[in-house]
């Protein structure tokens with residue numbers, strides 16, 4: 001056998017194993033913009049599978065800003081900003097974010113994955129300790145691994161174990177990291193309590209607001225702003241409710257300065273295109289305005305209505321919120337139910353290991369401010385039927 005043939009055979013056997021375990025993935029084929037409806041595998045469906053919670057990915061002003069900034073500043077950023085320089089769109093966006101988040105400074109990364117890896121590898125290292133919620137996102141897990149710090153995971157939201165771990169530690173620097181709204185469960189970390197616990201135990205707190213940015217807080221600044229917590233490191237993404245792409249870190253000047261000097265996922269990668277940065281700024285301006293407030297109110301109302309219907313018709317007691325996990329358990333059944341939903345016109349993606357722990361496969365629905373009351377009813381009706389079959 002040629003080397004090429006041997007490789008193909010080996011990789012095929014890995015794929016066969018994934019298929020046997022019902023963990024084989026294919027990308028659904030979609031067409032059109034990711035609005036409240038979308039064409040999936042040739043079928044028109046109600047879209048419950050995006051993180052475009054406020055519909056801003058298709059907002060005319062956000063799209064227009066992308067075009068305008070691209071005309072003015074070009075299609076690409078040509079290098080990292082350390083090399084090519086930090087152009088107006090970036091300076092404008094970072095200054096807006098620092099004011100909006102009420103922090104000394106902010107820094108934009110090309111993605112949330114890069115931000116998390118960059119933060120964790122820059123702020124802690126050998127001899128330090130990271131204490132991480134067991135359900136934290138893969139990008140946090142990878143950042144922990146790359147940081148060379150000792151890593152302890154605590155049971156999801158278990159503050160007693162968190163406190164024990166912090167009290168037992170004699171590491172030089174201690175950093176606690178948690179999501180604010182968990183991406184696959186939709187529940188919330190008690191940030192105020194965690195913040196106080198960290199202060200008491202001399203630990204730094206990093207919060208990932210990927211799914212709360214735009215959605216919570218008086219001007220959409222996230223969950224920390226809503227409860228008045230002040231984590232040392234506040235990360236959020238621009239690709240979810242903000243509707244564009246990229247991520248930010250907000251906090252003290254020294255922390256941001258250290259990231260600029262150390263974060264390899266900032267230093268050794270091309271900065272986001274200026275058009276994307278301009279459109280993120282346009283989206284954040286909407287989020288911070290009365291229009292954003294109205295979008296949040298509509299999303300909250302949809303989440304409330306969905307929760308009430310799910311309780312009455314599906315017997316599910318869900319954490320009320322815009323991310324709705326429908327627990328199924330087994331992977332094959334989860335994907336079957338997801339297919340049935342799509343056949344009935346509802347795009348509700350199944351989520352399996354390793355995105356969630358083994359044996360906890362689920363449908364992960366996400367609501368949008370654009371969904372109508374009828375959409376919410378349809379989603380529950382279709383789910384009820386698919387779950388009953």
Ligand SMILES: *Cc1c(COP(=O)(O)O)cnc(C)c1O
Nearest residue numbers: 111112113137139183210237239
């Ligand atoms: C999506 C996500 C990220 C990564 O953000 P990207 O911009 O998509 O790379 C990080 N953390 C959490 C909790 C996420 O859900």
